[in-house]
Amino acid sequence: MIVMKFGGTSVESQEAIVRVTEIVRSYQRKHPIVVVSAMGKTTNKLLEAAVEAGAGRREQALVIVDQLRAHHLVHGLPLAGAASAELDRFIRTHFEWLDDLVKGLAVVGELSPRSMDAIASVGERLSSLVVTFALRAAGIPAQHVDSRRVILTDDRFTQAQPLLEETYLLLKENVRCLAETSVVVMGGFMGATKDGHTTTLGRGGSDYSASIVGAGIDAEEIQIWTDVDGMLTADPRIIPDGHRVKSISFAEAAEMAYFGAKVLHPATVLPAVEKNIPVLILNSRRPEVGGTRITPDAVDCRNAVKSISCKRGITILNIRSTRMLMAHGFLRRIFELFDRYATSVDMLSTSEVSVSLTVDNQENLPLICEELRHFADVSVEHEQAIVCLIGENIRHTPGIAGRAFQVLHTTNIRMISQGASRLNLGFVIADADLEPAVFALHEEFFSELDPAVFD
Numbered sequence: 001m002i003v004m005k006f007g008g009t010s011v012e013s014q015e016a017i018v019r020v021t022e023i024v025r026s027y028q029r030k031h032p033i034v035v036v037s038a039m040g041k042t043t044n045k046l047l048e049a050a051v052e053a054g055a056g057r058r059e060q061a062l063v064i065v066d067q068l069r070a071h072h073l074v075h076g077l078p079l080a081g082a083a084s085a086e087l088d089r090f091i092r093t094h095f096e097w098l099d100d101l102v103k104g105l106a107v108v109g110e111l112s113p114r115s116m117d118a119i120a121s122v123g124e125r126l127s128s129l130v131v132t133f134a135l136r137a138a139g140i141p142a143q144h145v146d147s148r149r150v151i152l153t154d155d156r157f158t159q160a161q162p163l164l165e166e167t168y169l170l171l172k173e174n175v176r177c178l179a180e181t182s183v184v185v186m187g188g189f190m191g192a193t194k195d196g197h198t199t200t201l202g203r204g205g206s207d208y209s210a211s212i213v214g215a216g217i218d219a220e221e222i223q224i225w226t227d228v229d230g231m232l233t234a235d236p237r238i239i240p241d242g243h244r245v246k247s248i249s250f251a252e253a254a255e256m257a258y259f260g261a262k263v264l265h266p267a268t269v270l271p272a273v274e275k276n277i278p279v280l281i282l283n284s285r286r287p288e289v290g291g292t293r294i295t296p297d298a299v300d301c302r303n304a305v306k307s308i309s310c311k312r313g314i315t316i317l318n319i320r321s322t323r324m325l326m327a328h329g330f331l332r333r334i335f336e337l338f339d340r341y342a343t344s345v346d347m348l349s350t351s352e353v354s355v356s357l358t359v360d361n362q363e364n365l366p367l368i369c370e371e372l373r374h375f376a377d378v379s380v381e382h383e384q385a386i387v388c389l390i391g392e393n394i395r396h397t398p399g400i401a402g403r404a405f406q407v408l409h410t411t412n413i414r415m416i417s418q419g420a421s422r423l424n425l426g427f428v429i430a431d432a433d434l435e436p437a438v439f440a441l442h443e444e445f446f447s448e449l450d451p452a453v454f455d
């Protein structure tokens with residue numbers, strides 16, 4: 001049994017969905033469970049509608065819902081006949097429900113995280129039905145399973161965590177058997193609390209759903225079908241002619257994802273590692289390309305650096321307290337604060353009396369700074385970016401930092417960190433310097449390629 005996850009662009013139109021049905025057909029004998037994202041940019045639009053409604057702008061919200069309804073009715077219905085009428089009805093019913101919810105929110109003028117999840121999940125609720133009907137129309141027996149029945153989560157709406165033990169049990173009972181005889185189709189991104197409230201796993205969470213399903217049914221492989229040829233040596237929006245990394249370890253892929261490679265949700269590797277299931281990244285527009293295979297161990301590679309990741313919109317906090325000279329407890333006080341405000345720190349460097357750290361979530365930053373100022377001086381620098389060189393061999397290869405900093409000798413480097421995992425050499429620079437820096441680093445580290453690992 002395998003899991004095949006198709007991202008938003010892979011199901012954005014009739015044409016794309018036809019490609020999906022042919023890819024699924026080619027793997028039919030492996031008993032696929034198909035996990036789909038919302039069609040195209042539906043989730044963004046749904047969240048826009050939610051925000052408009054929450055701000056009391058009823059008409060603006062309803063216009064967005066109308067656009068989405070039209071898109072689904074045009075692109076979601078590739079087939080004719082009775083089945084098409086049934087799907088048409090399903091789509092209309094979902095949008096009537098959405099109209100009512102949006103009107104209600106606009107009256108109250110308030111948007112809770114719980115309502116946001118109810119709205120955001122509509123994209124995957126619909127796309128999973130659309131793909132089920134498309135597979136059936138192509139002669140592939142398909143069954144729809146509502147993910148909210150089998151993926152249980154805590155109640156941290158918009159960022160819910162799966163309750164893995166219960167979820168794995170439900171997946172075994174409800175999905176495994178069904179997949180013996182039909183292609184099971186599920187919506188990614190969403191789950192539900194034990195008392196039945198819809199939750200979502202955070203933006204980009206359908207990859208995570210796929211790996212939870214894969215671990216739950218003990219899949220032999222988890223395939224993530226997307227719009228690029230695999231994990232690339234750099235973000236293609238910065239380096240359009242980067243190289244495909246054919247093979248990479250779980251640890252390297254996790255580090256890439258965490259530091260900005262949007263191609264994979266950072267939590268995706270966790271369930272796969274736990275159950276030792278390989279993850280493949282593949283291009284739904286070019287299924288003949290081999291993609292990237294993510295496995296427990298890295299294959300031997302002559303290049304120390306496998307990929308360059310970067311994360312924009314980073315803020316540096318410089319925290320300095322001369323009162324803390326020679327005193328203990330400085331770091332504890334700082335981290336207690338970040339814990340209390342549920343804000344994660346990406347990178348850190350310290351000296352005896354000062355700490356510099358980076359955050360990407362700005363939501364609670366003013367409150368955090370206010371509290372920090374009770375015991376320290378704080379300065380804040382916005383519009384920074386983290387750049388990371390990632391590769392298991394970085395730890396064994398002398399001179400990587402030397403080469404990197406030589407290349408960047410005219411760039412002002414604000415922080416440096418070689419992570420505890422030692423497969424990551426990261427540094428912080430101004431966002432404005434990011435593109436030339438990544439370009440120069442890419443040229444330095446990927447002008448010669450080990451053909452066993454790179455395309």
Ligand code: ADP
Pocket residue numbers: 006007008009010037204225226227228230231232233234235236237260261262263264307
């Ligand atoms: P999907 O909708 O299929 O989940 P995403 O947009 O979430 O697709 O992720 C795919 C995108 O990730 C690519 O189109 C690419 O722009 C971006 N990306 C960023 N860094 C990398 C990288 N190192 N390798 C491949 N893709 C990357």
Ligand code: ASP
Pocket residue numbers: 007008037038043044123188189202203204205206207
């Ligand atoms: N549709 C969701 C999002 O856009 C989940 C996903 O695509 O992975 O965030």
Ligand code: MG
Pocket residue numbers: 007204207262263264265
């Ligand atoms: Mg994605």
